[in-house]
Amino acid sequence: LLYTIKFEGMLRHLLRNKNRILKSQKNVELLKPLSQVHAEVPHTAPEILKDTGSLPTEAEVVIIGGGSIGNSVLYHLGKLGVKAVLLEKDQLTAGTTWHSAGLVWSLRPNDTDTEILKHTLKLVNPGGEIEQLTGMFSGFRKNGGIFVANNKERLDEYKRLQTFGKYVGVETEVLNPKETNNIYPLMNTDDVYATLYSPDDGCLDPSTWVSALSKAAKMMGGTIHCGTEITGIDTEEVRGWRRVTGVQTNKGHIKTEKVVNCTGAWAPYVSAMAGVHCPLVAFRHAYVVTEPIPGIENMPNIRDHDLSVYLRLQGNGLSIGGYEPHPDLIADGVDKDFSFGLYELDWDTFGLNIENCMKRVPAIEETGIQSTVCGPESFTPDHKALLGETIDCKGFYQGCGFNSAGIMLAGGAGRELAHMVVDGTTTIDMFGFDVNRFHPDCTKNKAWILERSHEAYVKNYSMVFIHDENLAKRDMRTDALHQTLLDQGCVYQQRQGFERPGYFYPGHVSEKLPYDWYGSYGNTPHEDYPYRDRLDAEYTFGYPPHHFQVIGAESAACREKAAVFNMSYFGKFYLTGPDAQAAVDYLCCSNINKGQGGTVYTNMLNKNGGSETDLTVSHIEPCPETGHDRFYIAAGGGSSTRDKFHIARVIDEKQFDVTMTEHSSEFGMLSVQGPNSRKILESICDADLSNEAFPFSTHQLTTIAGHQVRLMRLTFVGELGWELHIPTEGLVEVYQCLMEAGKEHGLVNAGYRAIDALSSEKGYKHWHEDVRPDTTPLEAGMAWLVNAKLKAGTDFLGRDALLAQKKNGVKKRLVCLKVDSPVPLVTLETVYRDGEIVGYVSRTAYGYSVGCNVAWGYVNHPDKINLDWVKSGKYQVECMGEMYDAEVSLAAPFDPKNLRVKGQYES
Numbered sequence: 001l002l003y004t005i006k007f008e009g010m011l012r013h014l015l016r017n018k019n020r021i022l023k024s025q026k027n028v029e030l031l032k033p034l035s036q037v038h039a040e041v042p043h044t045a046p047e048i049l050k051d052t053g054s055l056p057t058e059a060e061v062v063i064i065g066g067g068s069i070g071n072s073v074l075y076h077l078g079k080l081g082v083k084a085v086l087l088e089k090d091q092l093t094a095g096t097t098w099h100s101a102g103l104v105w106s107l108r109p110n111d112t113d114t115e116i117l118k119h120t121l122k123l124v125n126p127g128g129e130i131e132q133l134t135g136m137f138s139g140f141r142k143n144g145g146i147f148v149a150n151n152k153e154r155l156d157e158y159k160r161l162q163t164f165g166k167y168v169g170v171e172t173e174v175l176n177p178k179e180t181n182n183i184y185p186l187m188n189t190d191d192v193y194a195t196l197y198s199p200d201d202g203c204l205d206p207s208t209w210v211s212a213l214s215k216a217a218k219m220m221g222g223t224i225h226c227g228t229e230i231t232g233i234d235t236e237e238v239r240g241w242r243r244v245t246g247v248q249t250n251k252g253h254i255k256t257e258k259v260v261n262c263t264g265a266w267a268p269y270v271s272a273m274a275g276v277h278c279p280l281v282a283f284r285h286a287y288v289v290t291e292p293i294p295g296i297e298n299m300p301n302i303r304d305h306d307l308s309v310y311l312r313l314q315g316n317g318l319s320i321g322g323y324e325p326h327p328d329l330i331a332d333g334v335d336k337d338f339s340f341g342l343y344e345l346d347w348d349t350f351g352l353n354i355e356n357c358m359k360r361v362p363a364i365e366e367t368g369i370q371s372t373v374c375g376p377e378s379f380t381p382d383h384k385a386l387l388g389e390t391i392d393c394k395g396f397y398q399g400c401g402f403n404s405a406g407i408m409l410a411g412g413a414g415r416e417l418a419h420m421v422v423d424g425t426t427t428i429d430m431f432g433f434d435v436n437r438f439h440p441d442c443t444k445n446k447a448w449i450l451e452r453s454h455e456a457y458v459k460n461y462s463m464v465f466i467h468d469e470n471l472a473k474r475d476m477r478t479d480a481l482h483q484t485l486l487d488q489g490c491v492y493q494q495r496q497g498f499e500r501p502g503y504f505y506p507g508h509v510s511e512k513l514p515y516d517w518y519g520s521y522g523n524t525p526h527e528d529y530p531y532r533d534r535l536d537a538e539y540t541f542g543y544p545p546h547h548f549q550v551i552g553a554e555s556a557a558c559r560e561k562a563a564v565f566n567m568s569y570f571g572k573f574y575l576t577g578p579d580a581q582a583a584v585d586y587l588c589c590s591n592i593n594k595g596q597g598g599t600v601y602t603n604m605l606n607k608n609g610g611s612e613t614d615l616t617v618s619h620i621e622p623c624p625e626t627g628h629d630r631f632y633i634a635a636g637g638g639s640s641t642r643d644k645f646h647i648a649r650v651i652d653e654k655q656f657d658v659t660m661t662e663h664s665s666e667f668g669m670l671s672v673q674g675p676n677s678r679k680i681l682e683s684i685c686d687a688d689l690s691n692e693a694f695p696f697s698t699h700q701l702t703t704i705a706g707h708q709v710r711l712m713r714l715t716f717v718g719e720l721g722w723e724l725h726i727p728t729e730g731l732v733e734v735y736q737c738l739m740e741a742g743k744e745h746g747l748v749n750a751g752y753r754a755i756d757a758l759s760s761e762k763g764y765k766h767w768h769e770d771v772r773p774d775t776t777p778l779e780a781g782m783a784w785l786v787n788a789k790l791k792a793g794t795d796f797l798g799r800d801a802l803l804a805q806k807k808n809g810v811k812k813r814l815v816c817l818k819v820d821s822p823v824p825l826v827t828l829e830t831v832y833r834d835g836e837i838v839g840y841v842s843r844t845a846y847g848y849s850v851g852c853n854v855a856w857g858y859v860n861h862p863d864k865i866n867l868d869w870v871k872s873g874k875y876q877v878e879c880m881g882e883m884y885d886a887e888v889s890l891a892a893p894f895d896p897k898n899l900r901v902k903g904q905y906e907s
Contacts (some may be wrong), residue, residue: 082418144201639767
């Protein structure tokens with residue numbers, strides 16, 4: 001199609017001629033001729049590769065899919081010494097890569113994405129890694145980018161990005177409307193509050209990028225076979241784990257133990273061949289290419305988040321698109337033979353993007369349409385890609401679901417996925433992309449995947465707040481206490497489909513309603529929705545209205561009397577067998593050999609000494625069937641599936657004779673914390689809870705309300721307290737008994753928002769924030785976790801790396817920063833020492849007991865960290881462009897001597 005209709009009257013014209021113009025929107029009704037399709041996409045035509053020879057019969061790694069991701073993985077595997085094979089059913093870039101818009105932005109609202117982009121830019125910049133290796137132009141043109149803020153709150157978000165950008169070396173500048181017009185004269189700035197300009201942003205031509213990348217990959221030893229269709233994936237079960245043994249193709253069989261699925265919107269088809277669930281859906285995603293616009297040459301790209309549109313420079317015209325509230329779902333998946341194809345554009349869906357682009361650049365209204373580009377794109381439930389080895393099938397890796405950002409994320413994501421394949425870990429924290437971040441109950445639930453993916457799509461340009469919660473597919477995974485706590489005012493958070501208490505607002509019921517699709521697809525938006533309204537009140541870069549009165553009160557009750565936390569969403573596992581003790585000794589960096597009755601908080605490390613998990617391991621009664629040692633593992637619910645995968649992978653590699661079984665739904669978990677916790681529990685159980693009879697870091701079985709309960713003397717808030725691990729059928733009765741006994745002792749319900757505050761001021765670490773796969777216990781100030789085993793010479797995973805680090809010194813160190821600021825810190829704030837940037841805030845919460853923001857972040861030194869150097873500097877934290885003095889320390893600001901944990905309270 002070649003539209004010459006002027007935008008000024010386009011919408012009216014379409015309405016008058018709707019029946020004549022619009023095509024059927026069934027699954028795949030229109031496959032345009034290849035010549036016509038290529039003419040409509042404003043990029044270099046895909047390179048047609050000749051067959052590279054006969055298919056090998058064996059390969060160390062087989063990559064399926066010849067787009068930007070597949071070629072990036074092939075290249076980075078080659079850099080790691082692996083000569084992999086890439087198979088593409090059609091030609092390189094087929095599917096979604098070839099027609100992608102190709103926008104590249106330097107900043108994203110989290111550190112992982114920004115680091116991934118940084119590596120992509122390192123590859124594609126003129127004179128960068130790919131050009132130096134191949135001599136080929138990578139397709140990247142640096143024309144700059146502008147983020148448009150239509151209000152102060154949006155500008156605050158941009159200032160947060162700008163602040164973090166200073167740490168990673170991304171140059172940006174906040175411009176007023178007049179300054180913006182000096183750079184982009186055609187922009188309408190009448191309603192613009194300010195903009196954020198980044199000169200390093202630009203455009204990446206997809207086919208040119210892949211051509212250069214594929215040449216680089218072949219130079220590193222990789223091979224590419226186009227016209228090779230996957231017809232099956234061979235698997236077999238060994239040691240209780242199904243694993244890849246080969247791939248079947250239309251050209252023959254390849255024996256391999258590792259397959260990487262980089263097939264984008266087609267990934268569910270390939271996943272099914274390996275018996276793996278792939279949580280993504282396909283939408284028709286579109287942009288429109290304008291005819292030439294006088295004066296547009298060399299203008300920066302625009303992203304207007306409030307209007308939910310982008311405008312990309314395309315020669316002497318623009319490619320314009322966005323994220324509409326009612327995207328066209330490809331309900332049954334993309335047709336398997338859809339390669340270089342496009343759909344007719346649904347103007348009813350896309351019309352809002354047209355209108356909003358006109359508002360921002362009015363010249364579009366007087367310009368004709370050169371072509372429309374509407375193709376399939378994959379989207380995931382949290383708008384993050386799916387990377388890594390799957391828990392369902394060993395040797396099957398995902399590299400898909402890039403939510404229309406695959407071109408710009410391909411470089412860094414390909415590097416990290418290659419490390420996953422070779423090393424079993426990553427160079428940066430990739431939990432947000434890890435395929436095992438989702439619980440199996442979620443990945444198998446089509447309704448959850450669809451609703452959450454839709455919400456992630458429509459909220460793609462929404463402001464990112466630290467306490468954001470989803471409205472889609474709530475109450476999917478609940479525990480026995482869900483309704484009881486809801487009736488008492490619980491405001492729930494959802495983590496991996498599980499509802500956990502966020503905080504309590506007594507006297508108000510914050511019930512979650514069925515998803516209303518934000519009024520799309522003929523649904524009526526909820527008008528009276530207290531839960532949504534309560535969330536909306538939190539979406540601010542200031543302190544929310546219930547910050548001190550509600551969450552502060554829960555924290556104070558825990559410090560002064562007692563609080564009960566429902567932590568039932570935790571993952572719970574048994575590990576038993578002849579090698580059980582040997583397995584936990586190797587997996588855990590702490591000494592687990594405490595004998596029955598011992599409970600140990602520990603980390604499990606990777607070969608680089610980085611923290612892959614943090615959890616508790618309890619040596620419990622022997623297995624009743626075999627008499628073998630048995631360990632009970634409790635892991636945070638947000639990462640429990642990934643934790644399970646890590647444990648299983650290491651057990652398999654070391655071939656320990658053990659069995660791990662999951663019992664997460666069979667046990668509830670309550671935590672009673674505070675000065676009065678002992679008095680409350682002593683009144684309802686028959687155990688002696690004195691320090692002598694029940695020391696810290698031990699566990700015992702007791703009976704409460706007629707149910708057998710495992711008591712563990714542990715705390716994550718820095719108080720005297722116990723965890724109660726309770727059979728699910730007894731959870732409500734034990735809770736009711738506990739609350740009745742706690743009345744006279746001031747026991748209150750409390751949620752995870754209070755835990756965040758209490759643990760931060762006490763210095764207790766959060767995995768994925770304070771400790772991550774790219775940080776070691778020595779860097780985190782947690783040498784006490786590993787010292788005993790290092791001194792004893794006991795072998796464990798990561799030991800060699802820690803010994804080397806201990807000898808050479810660390811170059812970064814986790815520190816505590818107390819900041820008295822009029823606004824809360826929200827992470828990514830830049831940390832300065834004596835005026836020099838040395839780090840950024842990775843975790844923060846308000847410390848109600850110490851009366852200020854308590855932030856944690858790593859400070860860096862080019863050589864090695866000296867603790868005197870850490871303590872001697874003058875520190876400041878930059879928050880949304882403002883500088884605040886910070887008091888630095890290596891110890892927790894609250895109860896640094898751990899007296900309260902021991903039950904020692906001042907009278």
